[in-house]
Amino acid sequence: MDTKEEIKQDLHTNVSTKFTVHRKIIKIIGIIIGYLIAFFSLLIATSISWMFRTWTGLTMNELMFHIQSPLQGTDSGIIISYILSCVLVSIGIILLVGIIYKIVKKKKGLILLFSAVISVAIAGTSINYMWSRLDIKAYASNRSTYSTFIDDNYIDPKSVDIQFPEQKRNLIYIYLESMENTYADEKNGGAFTKNVIPELTELSIENENFSGSQKSLNGGISLNGTGWTVAAMFAQSTGLPLMIPIEGNSMNEQESFMPGLTAIGDILQEEGYSQNLLLGSDANFGGRKSFYTQHGNYNIYDYYYSKGSGQIPEDYHVFWGYEDKKLFEFAKEHLLEASSSEEPFNMTILTVDTHFEDGYICEECQDSFGSDQYANVIACSSKQVAEFVKWVQEQAFYENTTIVISGDHPTMDSDFCEDVDKSYNRKVFTTYINSAVEAKGDTYRQYSTFDNFPTTLASLGAEIEGNRLGLGTNLFSSEATLLEKYDKNTIDIELDKKSKLMEKLTEDIVVQEPEEKMTAEAETEEEPAGDPEEIPSEIEVTPYDFRTGKYEIIIRNLSADANIQALRCAVWAEEDQSDLKWYEAELQADGSYVAKVWASDFAYKVSEYNIHIYTVDTEGEPHLFSESTGEITR
Structure with missing residues (x-):
């Protein structure tokens, strides 16, 4: 049997081992946290710098718009610019810190701590600069204050x-x-x-x-x-x-x-x-x-x-x-x-070059x-x-045509x-060209x-009448x-x-x-279950009109006692329904319902499209009502 001294020794060894393991885990967690703090601080700082280089005359209103806008349709050059100027630069600096951390023999913790502190300080300075330049305090105050x-x-x-x-x-x-x-x-x-x-x-x-x-x-x-x-x-x-x-x-x-x-x-x-x-x-x-x-x-x-x-x-x-x-x-x-x-x-035209x-x-x-x-x-x-x-x-039509040319906004070039x-x-x-009237004075x-x-x-x-519309004057x-009544700063x-x-x-x-958004998106991933209802009706899918980029689904002669709160149309071409889009059919004056299917929603893919029409009852429950097909052609 082990002596008391041996038991104590084993106990001490076990405690010491556990303590060493815990210290290593804490150290690893500390290192990870240090790197993450440094990385995200650098990302904030480089993002703010990139933002003001990219949009030199940026205002808080414009910033809020850019943040809220989806990436769909955005020039890929802007996205690439952000990745190169912010994400990759931040990663590169962190990798450099990591290399230095590996090379040095002593005071590794101080190097990591110093890097994190400097990064946080740079981020703080950048945020303070952004706060001042965009006058975020005034913006927040204005957005909570009513004006007539x-x-x-x-x-x-x-x-x-x-x-x-x-x-x-x-x-x-x-x-x-x-x-x-x-x-x-x-x-x-x-x-x-x-x-x-x-x-x-x-x-x-x-x-x-x-x-x-x-x-x-x-x-x-x-x-x-x-x-x-x-x-x-x-x-x-x-x-x-x-x-x-x-x-x-x-x-x-x-x-x-x-x-x-x-x-x-x-x-x-x-x-x-x-x-x-x-x-x-x-x-x-x-x-x-x-x-x-x-x-x-x-x-x-x-x-x-x-x-x-x-x-x-x-x-x-x-x-x-x-x-x-x-x-x-x-x-x-x-x-x-x-x-x-x-x-x-x-004819309204927008340039982009x-x-x-x-x-x-x-x-x-x-x-x-x-x-x-x-x-x-x-x-x-x-x-x-x-x-x-x-x-x-x-052209012959010019005699009776006015041309208006206007810049949309001042440039955002850096x-x-x-x-x-x-x-x-x-x-x-x-400039106004070939106007029907001339300016007075x-x-x-x-x-x-x-x-x-x-x-x-x-x-x-x-x-x-009165020569004014909206906030504008003729x-x-x-x-x-x-x-001409107020200065620009007051109006802004x-x-x-x-x-x-x-x-x-x-x-x-x-x-x-x-x-709510995630739930709504999840609900549209697959069609709701339901049984077809026997409601006498007429379904028409119009031919695709390439000039307007759409075809229409028309539902006529719905029964008056059909207990219908709404009509929704599920449209897709892919077998797995990965391109499924929902369209709400709008009630017309003659009692029919019309849903417009836009080819742009499907990237103008030439194909035959499945159409399932659902009624929604007063309890909000969907029921498969009818099926049809539509087509997008060249």
Whole structure:
């Protein structure tokens, strides 16, 4: 038998061994925690640095929009830039620390502790810089404070008498990505020594930009809530900032896009215009497709439409989709088609080559500015737009057509305007060509992109009671704009605050919590069970219309006592239903239900599609009602 001393010795050995094991585990955990703290601190610091390099004039509103927007449709170059500049750099520094940790013999813990402390300090300094530069405290305060500025100054188009001429004019509205007057030379109202946009400068000065007798460049100021593409398009179409209460979602995930709002598309649709949106990127990005289809029933001709219609190869993709050279070629085709109809048309076009960072070099671009790629791209855009306008002016329909050209927002390129004097007032490029009316007086006007809304209608010959719509003013009139009444800083501060009107307009926006969103997505992964109901009806699936990019499911003659609360349609082509999409059928005035199936939701895949139609009873239970098939063709 063991002696007492041996038992004590064994006990001591066991305790010592366990203590050593525990110390090793704690040490390993400490090392892992140290590395993680250092890595995430570095990632925060590099992310903040990258953010301000990428978006030099970033505001808190724009930052919130970029955070909330989905990656779908985002230029892959931005994602790659972030990975290279932030993720890989942080990993590289951590690996370097790890190598040093392995090499040194003594005080390894101090090296790791020092690295973690320095990383946290750098992250803290970066966060403090971001807090100060974006004035997050003021932003948070404004977002929790109500203001009546929008409510007091907003003019609802529904309350205004708008009279169009008997012979309605066509409209071509061209949004130029990131195009500013800044790029022109100083003698023409720009901020550069050499004019990067000579053709656009000539177009603007020869036509109407509301510079009065000065005959220099003038344009709209981009106010809060208008500084990114979809917000800019929204502002120029409605006279309002895009202030939305979405956290973790974006407008393309919503069923409706402010249905209570009246936009220029709604007004022109009521006047019998056929309307088209043409862009070389994904129209879904930022909710642009939803906005234009729901406010004017625009035909959408985007990147996916061009792939599906055979305009570009199935595997074609450059920059954000396809380049502006192709955009203007396709625009000519669509314009000739639209002008062959007796209806007046509205052709809205969005360019993309001049998007940050540094733009896209196409085969038309020249090295006029040496190694400055962005300058070469902007110069190329100026030339292409002028050539397109010249082509339009040579067409028979031009006599009765107004052309509006406007930059969407100031550039977000990281360094192109870094040498521009801070006192220079940066404005988006603006010109009205072949307007039905002329400006009153020779006054140089101060205006924002909100003013484009009523001014565009006036350029078509429409008479607007009071000359104001939304927060905008008809610049062809002598009515004062908001920027002629208040300074820019005051307006920006008030736009940042909460508004009863904006809350009412955005009340249909569904703000989902992360758990709710995950549940909703899980529910759509497979079809709900249920038995077919015997309800006498007629199901029609219309042929695919490549011009609008959709086909429709129409359900008629539903029994009045069918106890139906809603109709939903499940549509898919893949056997495993991995591409399953749900569509809510909308009740029509004649009692029928209609669901629109968009080819862009399926990347324009040419195939036969299964359709299962479900009724939803008053208890919210789904029941398989009928089955059919649809087809997307070239």
